[in-house]
Amino acid sequence: MFDLHGRVAVVTGASSGLGLQMSMGFAKQGADLVIMARRFEKLEKVAEKIRALGVRCLPIKCDITDTEAVFRAAEEAIKYYGKVDILVNNAGASKNAGVLDMTDEEWNFTLQADLTSVFKVTRAFAKYMVEKRYGRIINIASIYGQVGNTVMDTVAYHSSKGGVINFTRAVAAELAKYNVTCNTISPGYFETELTIDTLQTESFTAFMKSSVPLGRYGHEGELNPAAIFLASDEASYITGQNIKVDGGYTSV
Ligand SMILES: NC(=O)c1ccc[n+]([C@@H]2O[C@H](COP(=O)([O-])OP(=O)(O)OC[C@H]3O[C@@H](n4cnc5c(N)ncnc54)[C@H](OP(=O)(O)O)[C@@H]3O)[C@@H](O)[C@H]2O)c1
Numbered sequence: 001m002f003d004l005h006g007r008v009a010v011v012t013g014a015s016s017g018l019g020l021q022m023s024m025g026f027a028k029q030g031a032d033l034v035i036m037a038r039r040f041e042k043l044e045k046v047a048e049k050i051r052a053l054g055v056r057c058l059p060i061k062c063d064i065t066d067t068e069a070v071f072r073a074a075e076e077a078i079k080y081y082g083k084v085d086i087l088v089n090n091a092g093a094s095k096n097a098g099v100l101d102m103t104d105e106e107w108n109f110t111l112q113a114d115l116t117s118v119f120k121v122t123r124a125f126a127k128y129m130v131e132k133r134y135g136r137i138i139n140i141a142s143i144y145g146q147v148g149n150t151v152m153d154t155v156a157y158h159s160s161k162g163g164v165i166n167f168t169r170a171v172a173a174e175l176a177k178y179n180v181t182c183n184t185i186s187p188g189y190f191e192t193e194l195t196i197d198t199l200q201t202e203s204f205t206a207f208m209k210s211s212v213p214l215g216r217y218g219h220e221g222e223l224n225p226a227a228i229f230l231a232s233d234e235a236s237y238i239t240g241q242n243i244k245v246d247g248g249y250t251s252v
Helices: 017-028 040-051 067-081 104-132 155-178 202-211 224-231
Strands: 008-012 032-037 057-061 086-089 135-140 180-187 242-245
Touching: 008 017, 008 067, 008 104, 017 032, 017 040, 017 086, 017 224, 032 040, 032 067, 040 057, 057 067, 067 104, 086 104, 086 224, 104 135, 104 155, 104 180, 135 155, 135 224, 155 180, 180 224, 224 242
Parallel strands: 008 032, 008 086, 032 057, 086 135, 135 180, 180 242
Antiparallel strands: none
């Protein structure tokens, strides 16, 4: 089960963090990869590690907020592999502030990076899935797409990620007739470049012990099983869903 040999997986934001980890996870299951991000030197290093696992890997430098660059990336991937089976919309970035202080620029930056980009990448790649009547789209949202929080002011991030969860449902409904599924994974707190400074503070460690039933943040690789499952043939009857990988945070 969960064998990905013969499948081509595209992962955005694969130069670091969860995207890098999921790319390695897919490669270990046998998938060929397209990895995307802006920092090409980092991508090339990731590509070398992936190829060492015996699969093919195409790194593409792409800013996912740039409409034309995203279309070009999809064309390049198709030229190289002839198809795309799996798409993980993982890349994201945010400017954090509260609702009383946030500027238009901060709001627009975050919505572009975390929500509009998911639309743009899906639009560009999903048409090739539709042509082949096969696809697995996985959008990485967040626990913050479902609840507010009392530890930091991140109103635009919450708004974007909430949007991603319902974008997923709309796309799932629209593309089901083409055998293309679309699901969300909502991570809880994971240690990555994005979060390391916050997660390692004493106050956050105490917060996690009291608010995350498993009492800790997610470790490297702990998001991979959910992504591999949703990307697999075995997840054929699952679409429009939101799997929370959060140590139980949203259950209490
Ligand atoms: N870590 C957590 O605790 C956590 C929790 C919930 C949700 N998430 C979500 O998980 C996803 C990955 O986060 P992470 O923690 O792994 O963060 P990360 O280590 O900072 O990685 C973010 C990735 O997104 C890429 N990226 C950012 N803006 C981009 C753009 N405009 N165009 C192309 N690529 C872009 C970055 O690559 P370049 O800089 O090279 O472009 C990087 O590879 C994000 O959507 C995040 O919101 C994370």
